[in-house]
Amino acid sequence: MSKIMGFMEDKFMPIAGRIGSQRHLVAVRDGFVAIMPLIIVGSLAILINNFPVQVFQDFMLKIFGKGWKSVGGNVWNGSFAILSLLVAASISYNLAKSYNLDGLSAALISVASLIILTPVTEDWGISFAWVGAQGLFVAVVTSLVVTELFRVLINSKFTISMPEGVPEGVVKSFKALIPATIILILVGLLQALLTAFAEVSLHEIVFKVIQEPLQALSNSLPTAIIIAFLNHLLWFFGLHGTNILGPIIDSIYLPLIEENQSLFSSGISANDVPYIVTKPFFDSYVFMGGSGTTIALIIAIFLVVKSKHYRTVGKLSAPAGVFNINEPVLFGLPIVLNPIMLIPFILVPTVLTIVSYFALSLGIVPKTVAILPWTTPPIISGYLVSGGSWKGVFLQIINLAIAIMIYIPFLMAAERAQLKKNDEKGDLIA
Numbered sequence: 001m002s003k004i005m006g007f008m009e010d011k012f013m014p015i016a017g018r019i020g021s022q023r024h025l026v027a028v029r030d031g032f033v034a035i036m037p038l039i040i041v042g043s044l045a046i047l048i049n050n051f052p053v054q055v056f057q058d059f060m061l062k063i064f065g066k067g068w069k070s071v072g073g074n075v076w077n078g079s080f081a082i083l084s085l086l087v088a089a090s091i092s093y094n095l096a097k098s099y100n101l102d103g104l105s106a107a108l109i110s111v112a113s114l115i116i117l118t119p120v121t122e123d124w125g126i127s128f129a130w131v132g133a134q135g136l137f138v139a140v141v142t143s144l145v146v147t148e149l150f151r152v153l154i155n156s157k158f159t160i161s162m163p164e165g166v167p168e169g170v171v172k173s174f175k176a177l178i179p180a181t182i183i184l185i186l187v188g189l190l191q192a193l194l195t196a197f198a199e200v201s202l203h204e205i206v207f208k209v210i211q212e213p214l215q216a217l218s219n220s221l222p223t224a225i226i227i228a229f230l231n232h233l234l235w236f237f238g239l240h241g242t243n244i245l246g247p248i249i250d251s252i253y254l255p256l257i258e259e260n261q262s263l264f265s266s267g268i269s270a271n272d273v274p275y276i277v278t279k280p281f282f283d284s285y286v287f288m289g290g291s292g293t294t295i296a297l298i299i300a301i302f303l304v305v306k307s308k309h310y311r312t313v314g315k316l317s318a319p320a321g322v323f324n325i326n327e328p329v330l331f332g333l334p335i336v337l338n339p340i341m342l343i344p345f346i347l348v349p350t351v352l353t354i355v356s357y358f359a360l361s362l363g364i365v366p367k368t369v370a371i372l373p374w375t376t377p378p379i380i381s382g383y384l385v386s387g388g389s390w391k392g393v394f395l396q397i398i399n400l401a402i403a404i405m406i407y408i409p410f411l412m413a414a415e416r417a418q419l420k421k422n423d424e425k426g427d428l429i430a
Contacts, residue, residue, distance in 0.1 A: 032090070046265045047388075082132065083139075083258065136251060219277050253279040276361050287324065294321060297407045343410065364391065372384055
């Protein structure tokens with residue numbers, strides 16, 4: 001075990017650390033985080049519109065009339081329906097700020113470039129089919145490339161300088177004028193060439209060649225296991241696995257939950273939507289209490305452990321753990337760099353990923369159709385993400401029971417090791 005840990009610390013961790021701090025990946029991660037409130041609001045709007053309780057539906061219809069769902073539909077239009085535009089602006093802003101550049105100018109140019117690349121409808125409107133989650137991949141790439149071009153042009157002095165005394169907003173606007181002109185001309189030329197020679201848009205090419213195969217792969221059990229494994233391996237070594245993998249998880253899995261939500265809002269049941277593995281799949285069924293399903297670990301501590309240290313950590317960690325905040329137990333027990341806890345910390349989420357995947361794929365539990373705040377406690381989250389089904393709650397309870405049973409023998413072994421260590425210290429002192 002010590003040789004394995006030594007190898008991981010020497011070889012794997014430096015690479016993972018550099019990936020986690022890489023400028024462009026950080027910008028993608030922070031870009032998705034910034035728009036998460038809008039995503040959650042849009043998701044809840046659809047969930048309310050299609051809440052599967054007839055008494056609720058009849059009540060809303062009686063009070064507000066036939067058009068009561070239009071409010072939720074409008075909220076959807078201002079959030080999920082334009083997800084790609086929001087992501088492009090947010091990522092570009094964060095990347096530009098990391099270079100100490102004008103983030104607002106970069107964001108506006110990125111959005112303008114993305115609109116140029118987006119197909120239009122027959123009446124010359126922007127196609128909602130491509131400014132939502134389906135165009136997410138192009139939005140991410142466009143925001144990164146455009147911002148890098150903006151940086152190069154700004155640093156190459158392709159700018160207009162204004163005299164002193166001119167308001168700062170005007171200075172920034174004119175400084176971005178020439179870079180914006182060059183970038184938009186290049187993007188416009190690319191779109192014209194694609195239209196003339198391929199008769200398809202960049203969105204359609206990327207979706208068919210890259211995004212569609214990736215979505216099919218990401219919806220598989222092996223990919224879900226790999227994601228769960230890597231997330232917890234990084235956390236074990238003290239690296240924020242959720243943040244490091246965030247750009248990948250958000251880019252791949254947000255379109256899947258958006259598709260599930262869209263079909264659910266059209267009247268299709270949560271059992272019949274296509275995608276099993278989504279971001280809420282992990283958040284609600286695997287990461288209960290935080291990475292490692294540590295709320296189960298806290299429960300196991302209270303059930304079998306007598307060690308004062310462990311029980312104190314459990315008491316202090318429990319209130320935060322209910323809301324999926326688990327740093328107190330990760331670093332207080334500790335789990336991080338604790339060889340005894342390595343196996344259950346990785347084994348529990350792997351097993352729960354497998355159990356949850358089969359429960360959803362076999363139709364025992366409805367698939368996920370809502371995105372919730374990551375701090376939503378278990379039981380509540382299981383009910384809501386499954387479209388208002390108690391089967392989602394039942395799966396969470398089963399998963400918690402499985403996790404507790406896995407953690408118990410390792411906790412008992414860790415307690416025995418701690419007691420033996422204390423006895424040895426006592427003998428030395430005596």
